[in-house]
Amino acid sequence: MVASATRLFEYNIEAINELNVFPVPDGDTGTNMFLTLRDVVKEAEGVTSGAASDVSAAMARGALMGARGNSGVILSQVFKGLALEMEGRTDLDADHLAHALGRARTLAYKAVGQPVEGTLLTVIASAAEAAASVAGGTVQEVIEAVCDAARNAVALTPTRLKVLRDAGVVDAGGQGFLVIMEGVRRYLADDDPVVGQVTVPEPIGVDVFGGLVSEAFLDTTDQEVYGYCIQFLLAGAQLGPDAVRDRMAESADSAVVVGTEDTLKVHVHAVEPDPVMHLARSLGTVSEATVTDMDEQHRRFSAGRRRAAEGLDAQQEISVVAVVWGDGLEQVFRELGAAAVLRPSGLSNPSVNDLVRLIETVASGSVIVLSNHPNVLPASDQAAGLIGGRAHLVRTKTMPQGIAAMLAFDENKSVEDNVDAMERALAAVKTGEVCYAERSARINGRSVVKGEIIGLLDRDLVAVGDDPSDVVVSLLLASEASSGDLITVYWGEPVSAEAAASARDRVLNEFPETEVELVRGGQPSYHYIVSVE
Amino acid sequence: MAVRVVTDSTSDLPPGVAQSLGVTVVPCYITFGTEDLKDGVDLSGDQFYERLVNGSVFPKTSQPSVGDFKRVYEEVGPGSDGIVSVHVSSKVSGTYNSATQAVPEAAVDCPIEVIDTYQASLAVGLIVRETARAAQAGGDFETVARVARDTAARSEFVVLLDTLEYLEKGGRVGKAAALLGGLLRIRPLIILRDGAVDQLAKARSRKGGIERLLDSAREFAPLDEVGVLHTTTPDEAEALSAQVRDLVPGGQEPLLSRAGPTIGTYAGPGALGIALVRSDRA
Numbered sequence: 001m002v003a004s005a006t007r008l009f010e011y012n013i014e015a016i017n018e019l020n021v022f023p024v025p026d027g028d029t030g031t032n033m034f035l036t037l038r039d040v041v042k043e044a045e046g047v048t049s050g051a052a053s054d055v056s057a058a059m060a061r062g063a064l065m066g067a068r069g070n071s072g073v074i075l076s077q078v079f080k081g082l083a084l085e086m087e088g089r090t091d092l093d094a095d096h097l098a099h100a101l102g103r104a105r106t107l108a109y110k111a112v113g114q115p116v117e118g119t120l121l122t123v124i125a126s127a128a129e130a131a132a133s134v135a136g137g138t139v140q141e142v143i144e145a146v147c148d149a150a151r152n153a154v155a156l157t158p159t160r161l162k163v164l165r166d167a168g169v170v171d172a173g174g175q176g177f178l179v180i181m182e183g184v185r186r187y188l189a190d191d192d193p194v195v196g197q198v199t200v201p202e203p204i205g206v207d208v209f210g211g212l213v214s215e216a217f218l219d220t221t222d223q224e225v226y227g228y229c230i231q232f233l234l235a236g237a238q239l240g241p242d243a244v245r246d247r248m249a250e251s252a253d254s255a256v257v258v259g260t261e262d263t264l265k266v267h268v269h270a271v272e273p274d275p276v277m278h279l280a281r282s283l284g285t286v287s288e289a290t291v292t293d294m295d296e297q298h299r300r301f302s303a304g305r306r307r308a309a310e311g312l313d314a315q316q317e318i319s320v321v322a323v324v325w326g327d328g329l330e331q332v333f334r335e336l337g338a339a340a341v342l343r344p345s346g347l348s349n350p351s352v353n354d355l356v357r358l359i360e361t362v363a364s365g366s367v368i369v370l371s372n373h374p375n376v377l378p379a380s381d382q383a384a385g386l387i388g389g390r391a392h393l394v395r396t397k398t399m400p401q402g403i404a405a406m407l408a409f410d411e412n413k414s415v416e417d418n419v420d421a422m423e424r425a426l427a428a429v430k431t432g433e434v435c436y437a438e439r440s441a442r443i444n445g446r447s448v449v450k451g452e453i454i455g456l457l458d459r460d461l462v463a464v465g466d467d468p469s470d471v472v473v474s475l476l477l478a479s480e481a482s483s484g485d486l487i488t489v490y491w492g493e494p495v496s497a498e499a500a501a502s503a504r505d506r507v508l509n510e511f512p513e514t515e516v517e518l519v520r521g522g523q524p525s526y527h528y529i530v531s532v533e
Numbered sequence: 534m535a536v537r538v539v540t541d542s543t544s545d546l547p548p549g550v551a552q553s554l555g556v557t558v559v560p561c562y563i564t565f566g567t568e569d570l571k572d573g574v575d576l577s578g579d580q581f582y583e584r585l586v587n588g589s590v591f592p593k594t595s596q597p598s599v600g601d602f603k604r605v606y607e608e609v610g611p612g613s614d615g616i617v618s619v620h621v622s623s624k625v626s627g628t629y630n631s632a633t634q635a636v637p638e639a640a641v642d643c644p645i646e647v648i649d650t651y652q653a654s655l656a657v658g659l660i661v662r663e664t665a666r667a668a669q670a671g672g673d674f675e676t677v678a679r680v681a682r683d684t685a686a687r688s689e690f691v692v693l694l695d696t697l698e699y700l701e702k703g704g705r706v707g708k709a710a711a712l713l714g715g716l717l718r719i720r721p722l723i724i725l726r727d728g729a730v731d732q733l734a735k736a737r738s739r740k741g742g743i744e745r746l747l748d749s750a751r752e753f754a755p756l757d758e759v760g761v762l763h764t765t766t767p768d769e770a771e772a773l774s775a776q777v778r779d780l781v782p783g784g785q786e787p788l789l790s791r792a793g794p795t796i797g798t799y800a801g802p803g804a805l806g807i808a809l810v811r812s813d814r815a
Contacts, residue, residue: 328716331716332715332716332717335715335716335717336715336717336735403717407719407734407735407736407737408734410734484738485738485739485740485741486737486738486740486741488717488737515738515739517717517718517737519716519717520716533737533738533741
């Protein structure tokens with residue numbers, strides 16, 4: 001049933017994306033809800049018992065882990081409501097369904113810091129009300145009533161939310177919910193084809209309507225700063241969702257927090273990601289963090305809508321996404337135009353799923369993936385394979401290679417030309433890395449004692465020493481840095497700003513003819529990452 | 534007496550070249566605080582860049598007035614077969630606007646055509662030079678105006694900036710704004726595209742930037758004309774000039790020029806540019 005609804009949803013992703021104006025007009029609501037549903041289905045398919053309670057528990061788990069975006073997190077509460085209602089039951093009847101929707105409404109409103117009407121919340125509430133009014137009927141009758149109520153509620157969303165009136169559209173999340181319910185209805189009715197477009201209700205109370213976000217609205221939002229969308233799982237917080245939501249509200253808005261004290265799913269919007277991540281790490285263990293630049297998304301969404309208006313294909317858009325270690329380096333990638341960045345915790349490598357999710361956070365027709373580490377290449381290959389033709393891999397093995405590739409990116413050129421230019425650019429950079437030796441070994445004829453500082457040039461051991469800045473200089477000498485134009489020194493977590501500045505001065509002394517730039521990379525474990533180009 | 538060619542001082546034609554081609558250059562204004570100076574008239578290049586970099590006030594630039602153009606048209610108009618007035622892109626300056634408004638005001642009998650080149654600086658300089666050559670060759674008004682329009686359509690101007698600071702302070706940063714204020718030092722390559730400032734590429738080292746500048750000029754080859762512009766680095770401009778010479782069949786000497794105060798205010802110290810006219814033989 002939910003699998004059918006998901007299949008129907010897939011046909012409607014783009015139509016829903018195009019409605020997305022609240023809280024941020026970035027055109028990803030349809031994608032986010034679909035990804036959430038997909039994880040729901042995946043978990044449900046893993047259940048062998050067939051008992052309604054087990055299946056709905058699995059779906060709720062899938063929704064929680066897979067929830068993407070505000071709308072996805074709210075949707076996850078619908079599945080949680082269902083799971084709570086079905087606990088210990090083997091079968092679903094009309095009353096349970098109505099009760100489950102009632103629970104979903106309560107949970108969904110609670111999940112959001114400040115509930116806003118005229119959104120997915122309002123549509124869920126109307127659906128719950130309609131379900132309760134047909135008590136004693138069949139499941140099919142409940143769903144029919146829910147669909148009618150949802151359709152009305154979606155059409156009325158502009159009367160409750162000004163931004164929808166201004167944009168001339170109905171709420172995207174609400175329409176997403178309608179599509180899901182319609183999918184369930186078609187499945188139960190058996191006579192409708194399950195696939196196809198679900199008509200978007202005519203918005204009520206708006207002056208302009210072309211079915212799409214009006215250009216006038218896009219013009220008014222161009223100067224807005226939306227900041228970042230930050231999502232992660234928080235484990236071992238010792239705090240309930242309410243407490244975490246309150247804490248998050250200190251440095252973020254649009255806070256949606258759901259789950260149990262074991263695992264919380266957090267979704268917030270903030271002008272700067274770092275204070276939020278810092279706070280999160282102080283509360284528990286953070287995993288599966290994704291940070292998306294909403295201004296970039298919004299810019300692309302607007303550009304895409306405007307181009308669609310001009311009859312051009314929004315699918316021509318190209319974005320770059322990257323895996324990056326270190327907050328400074330993350331900022332560098334963002335400033336150079338990365339649409340989304342995945343920053344794994346510590347030195348860990350992201351899973352195939354993490355990479356799929358990273359790619360799916362951007363909606364453009366082509367996505368170029370910079371994996372920035374040799375160990376991430378295999379997972380990136382797999383992720384690109386799962387995504388299909390839209391994902392393109394530029395095989396960067398170090399962050400300086402990734403930065404060189406970013407600099408060569410030109411959104412006005414074709415994806416093939418870009419991949420080509422980026423690969424040529426990465427080949428022109430040498431990367432040095434300075435860190436502690438994790439174990440004693442004999443490499444390339446040199447013996448290294450655990451705890452010594454080692455210098456790797458393009459991953460080959462070329463220098464060993466006791467002082468990180470000595471090793472930086474030896475490494476640069478080995479790289480023939482004097483023949484390069486520019487040395488960039490990214491200093492990491494293990495060193496202080498003062499130590500970094502004196503390392504830079506030593507490099508300047510050693511290579512007086514070369515430009516030297518010092519940048520805070522914030523990378524874990526590596527004292528320095530240097531590039532010569 | 535033939536067709537007269539008029540331009541403004543943002544075209545960055547070396548004074549000697551303008552003079553020998555009989556081109557009249559209408560100066561723009563540079564204001565430091567309350568001190569109002571005429572571009573190329575009251576202020577030498579060295580003095581200007583010294584004040585731009587070390588002075589306490591950032592200069593403001595303004596276009597010649599309608600009256601300035603009226604006066605010039607009335608000066609050169611009598612006895613000529615027409616005036617072709619060739620100017621910096623209307624998307625980055627009000628100069629074209631001033632010139633257009635002066636046309637009905639000017640008490641002259643001959644026809645006047647004001648050309649919006651959609652270009653800036655030495656790219657306008659090259660267009661002016663071609664236009665003046667056509668006039669010197671005895672072309673009639675229609676022919677000279679057509680040469681101006683046709684050359685403008687084949688012109689390109691690419692500049693390597695050492696910093697975006699000056700373009701930003703002057704409010705002309707356009708789409709290159711995304712590169713401002715980042716952690717990494719980026720030297721942007723900008724281009725005039727459809728008359729406005731656009732970002733062409735991002736370089737980090739100066740050497741790399743100059744390479745990229747050359748590459749972009751090569752991408753436009755074959756060329757009919759080429760010029761090299763600098764603000765404060767004559768040696769680099771000389772070296773670059775030697776490297777672009779081969780892009781023009783026949784190997785004529787590139788037109789080497791230093792940006793005047795108006796362009797210098799936006800480009801800032803350390804800027805290097807290549808202006809060119811694509812060949813229509815391609």
